[in-house]
Amino acid sequence: MTDMVYPLPAEPKVSFFQTLRFRLIVSVALVHAILMGAFVWLAVTKQSENIRTDLINRAHALTSLMAVASTNALLSENLGSLAEITGRVKRQPDVVYGAIVDIRGDVLASTDPAQVGHHIDLARRSRRSHVLDLRDTVRAAGQPVGTVLLGMSTRALDAHIAETRDQGVAFILLAIVAGSLVAGALSYVITRNLHTLMGAARDIGGGHLAARVNIRARDEVGLLGGAFNAMAESLEATSDQARREHEKRTDAERLACVGELSASIAHEIRNPLSAVINSVKLLGHPSLTAADRTQAIGILNTETQRLQRILNDFLDFSRIRETRPVADDICALIDEVAHLIGEDTQARAVRVHVQSADRPCRTLHDPDQMRQVIWNLILNSVQAMPDGGDVYCRLVREGALVRVSIADTGCGIPDHLLERIVRPFVTGRKQGTGLGLSIVQRILMQHGTRLEVMSHVGAGTEVSFTLEAA
Amino acid sequence: MRRAAWRLAVAVILLWAGWGGARAAEARYYRFGVLPLQSPTMLAKMFLPLTDALARGLDHPVEFVTAPSFASFMRRVRRGEYDIIYLNPLLYTRARKAGYRVIVKVAGEPFTGIVVVRKDSRIRHLGGKGLPKGLKIGFPDPNAYAATVMVRQYMRSLGLSVKRDFKVRYFGSQDSALMAVYYGLVDMAGTWFPSLRSMPAKVRRDLRVVAETPPQPQMPIAVRSDMPPRVAARLRHLLTHLTDSAQGRRVLDHLGFKQGFVAATNREYDGVKP
Numbered sequence: 001m002t003d004m005v006y007p008l009p010a011e012p013k014v015s016f017f018q019t020l021r022f023r024l025i026v027s028v029a030l031v032h033a034i035l036m037g038a039f040v041w042l043a044v045t046k047q048s049e050n051i052r053t054d055l056i057n058r059a060h061a062l063t064s065l066m067a068v069a070s071t072n073a074l075l076s077e078n079l080g081s082l083a084e085i086t087g088r089v090k091r092q093p094d095v096v097y098g099a100i101v102d103i104r105g106d107v108l109a110s111t112d113p114a115q116v117g118h119h120i121d122l123a124r125r126s127r128r129s130h131v132l133d134l135r136d137t138v139r140a141a142g143q144p145v146g147t148v149l150l151g152m153s154t155r156a157l158d159a160h161i162a163e164t165r166d167q168g169v170a171f172i173l174l175a176i177v178a179g180s181l182v183a184g185a186l187s188y189v190i191t192r193n194l195h196t197l198m199g200a201a202r203d204i205g206g207g208h209l210a211a212r213v214n215i216r217a218r219d220e221v222g223l224l225g226g227a228f229n230a231m232a233e234s235l236e237a238t239s240d241q242a243r244r245e246h247e248k249r250t251d252a253e254r255l256a257c258v259g260e261l262s263a264s265i266a267h268e269i270r271n272p273l274s275a276v277i278n279s280v281k282l283l284g285h286p287s288l289t290a291a292d293r294t295q296a297i298g299i300l301n302t303e304t305q306r307l308q309r310i311l312n313d314f315l316d317f318s319r320i321r322e323t324r325p326v327a328d329d330i331c332a333l334i335d336e337v338a339h340l341i342g343e344d345t346q347a348r349a350v351r352v353h354v355q356s357a358d359r360p361c362r363t364l365h366d367p368d369q370m371r372q373v374i375w376n377l378i379l380n381s382v383q384a385m386p387d388g389g390d391v392y393c394r395l396v397r398e399g400a401l402v403r404v405s406i407a408d409t410g411c412g413i414p415d416h417l418l419e420r421i422v423r424p425f426v427t428g429r430k431q432g433t434g435l436g437l438s439i440v441q442r443i444l445m446q447h448g449t450r451l452e453v454m455s456h457v458g459a460g461t462e463v464s465f466t467l468e469a470a
Numbered sequence: 471m472r473r474a475a476w477r478l479a480v481a482v483i484l485l486w487a488g489w490g491g492a493r494a495a496e497a498r499y500y501r502f503g504v505l506p507l508q509s510p511t512m513l514a515k516m517f518l519p520l521t522d523a524l525a526r527g528l529d530h531p532v533e534f535v536t537a538p539s540f541a542s543f544m545r546r547v548r549r550g551e552y553d554i555i556y557l558n559p560l561l562y563t564r565a566r567k568a569g570y571r572v573i574v575k576v577a578g579e580p581f582t583g584i585v586v587v588r589k590d591s592r593i594r595h596l597g598g599k600g601l602p603k604g605l606k607i608g609f610p611d612p613n614a615y616a617a618t619v620m621v622r623q624y625m626r627s628l629g630l631s632v633k634r635d636f637k638v639r640y641f642g643s644q645d646s647a648l649m650a651v652y653y654g655l656v657d658m659a660g661t662w663f664p665s666l667r668s669m670p671a672k673v674r675r676d677l678r679v680v681a682e683t684p685p686q687p688q689m690p691i692a693v694r695s696d697m698p699p700r701v702a703a704r705l706r707h708l709l710t711h712l713t714d715s716a717q718g719r720r721v722l723d724h725l726g727f728k729q730g731f732v733a734a735t736n737r738e739y740d741g742v743k744p
């Protein structure tokens with residue numbers, strides 16, 4: 001006996017996005033993105049803050065310096081000195097504008113000479129984008145005597161911040177790509193062994209119990225591989241043991257079956273053979289009357305016919321050929337059998353009814369074998385109703401199957417026979433050989449189905465089986 | 471007819487513009503110009519409390535301003551850039567020609583020029599023949615009346631010619647002239663008492679007055695002629711009554727004019743000559 005090889009189920013299609021590999025890559029990329037994002041955000045924020053603080057401090061220092069430097073010139077309205085101050089301020093980096101305004105709001109000096117002499121409303125000065133506007137009050141003896149205005153460009157600052165941010169984003173992307181590559185390599189190393197395990201598991205699932213994995217890793221996957229191999233060893237040993245047990249049991253059952261069959265045949269043959277022997281002995285007796293002779297000859301005929309029928313049935317049982325299923329109309333087949341049987345049973349007032357929602361009703365079956373099945377089952381029903389009755393043949397669609405049921409209103413099968421009724425030489429009738437239902441069951445098993453029997457004594461019997469719809 | 475209508479329209483526009491300009495002028499600051507006798511910050515320290523007090527009293531903002539030099543100050547005076555001016559008597563005689571009129575003058579202390587030397591100087595007085603030739607003398611400005619003009623007049627009366635007997639240097643302000651003596655840049659300097667008093671105590675202690683000129687009319691405060699009489703009268707009242715209140719006296723303390731101001735007329739300055 002060889003190992004059983006089972007057809008493997010189709011390998012389930014797993015999207016790449018559902019694999020451990022993808023999840024590991026995404027996890028690492030996500031962690032990189034979050035960590036680098038936080039780091040870059042902090043760095044950019046800190047650097048921006050430092051640069052902004054530096055600019056603001058520089059602007060404040062310059063403004064204060066302007067205020068101090070311009071105090072005397074402002075008080076004395078020394079426009080030349082004030083112009084020199086604003087001129088020097090203008091030369092400072094990032095300075096957009098600078099102006100010195102007296103207490104009235106009149107511009108005494110400005111980096112824009114066109115503004116000098118004009119009055120400006122300090123409270124309503126419009127703000128310009130990318131310009132840091134600062135002002136400082138010029139004080140003398142603790143009292144305000146004027147105001148210095150200074151505008152510092154933040155364009156360089158903004159550009160620097162943008163550059164830092166862009167660098168940060170580039171770092172994040174680089175980290176994600178690098179992390180994903182590393183994660184991809186790592187996941188390949190990890191899942192490679194898992195794939196090996198999966199393949200071996202599929203082999204074992206397919207019946208190749210000798211499948212083993214060779215995983216050298218000393219990690220959890222390595223341990224899993226070892227456990228898998230141990231499991232496979234145990235499974236193979238158990239399978240071998242089960243196979244040996246099965247062989248033993250099969251041999252014993254076969255021997256028992258041969259014995260039982262021999263006993264059944266002997267039992268079935270012994271009675272008619274005894275009658276034949278006795279009749280032959282009786283025919284040789286000199287004092288035999290003509291009437292006795294005629295009776296003995298009649299017994300000889302009856303019992304030899306019975307012996308012949310037993311042998312024919314037995315041959316039929318033993319010579320059931322291989323099934324050749326084709327798509328065929330089971331309903332027409334039942335109609336045909338019912339018609340033939342109906343011709344024989346009309347005198348006994350048995351009515352055969354065929355009921356089907358679908359006509360034709362095509363199923364996969366061997367027509368010759370299935371004809372024998374239907375014939376045997378309907379004939380059993382007819383024989384169960386010696387006083388007449390109804391036989392109902394129904395075809396019912398059950399999804400991809402068609403259930404064929406044959407019910408009668410006969411005497412029913414006693415409970416003690418119901419479980420064994422499909423075994424050879426088990427029958428509830430004196431004239432039966434007990435091989436009809438055995439033949440039916442065997443043919444149905446070759447069709448991948450089996451006979452189901454429901455019966456109530458005095459109420460009737462219903463037998464059914466399913467066929468694959470064509 | 472058409473020409474008459476145009477003239478009328480132009481006249482209306484000019485009147486409207488003039489009325490608006492007057493309103494604007496009235497609405498803006500009164501500019502109080504102070505002769506740059508000392509450094510601007512020193513003058514601000516002295517005069518800002520006064521301009522504050524005047525602004526409160528007039529219920530109108532008053533701006534303290536000075537000038538880089540006597541000359542520029544007088545140019546602005548001539549252009550009428552100041553509403554109120556504080557200057558020396560000599561320059562006032564010129565300001566009168568530009569349309570200013572005196573309302574008050576510094577009270578009490580006689581207006582004299584002084585000559586100061588370092589305390590350790592061998593110069594004790596200017597008279598006599600003991601004064602060595604070629605001494606260096608510093609002045610704030612050629613137009614500083616007490617410090618320069620009056621001192622030079624006084625020296626001339628003593629038989630000394632500044633141009634001939636001294637090496638003259640001008641330092642722009644009273645403070646600078648005094649500091650020049652203190653640091654030994656010059657042997658003596660012409661100045662006046664308010665400036666000497668405003669110097670730090672350490673400087674004052676190391677300086678000594680060796681001559682004082684005969685008195686002249688005190689430093690005046692004048693207003694521009696177009697100042698409304700009501701405002702000018704109010705200004706005079708405020709200035710002459712500073713001594714009446716503690717707040718006013720604090721203002722005077724800053725100025726160094728303990729006795730405040732008294733009303734003055736143009737006639738008092740008729741005798742002032744360069």
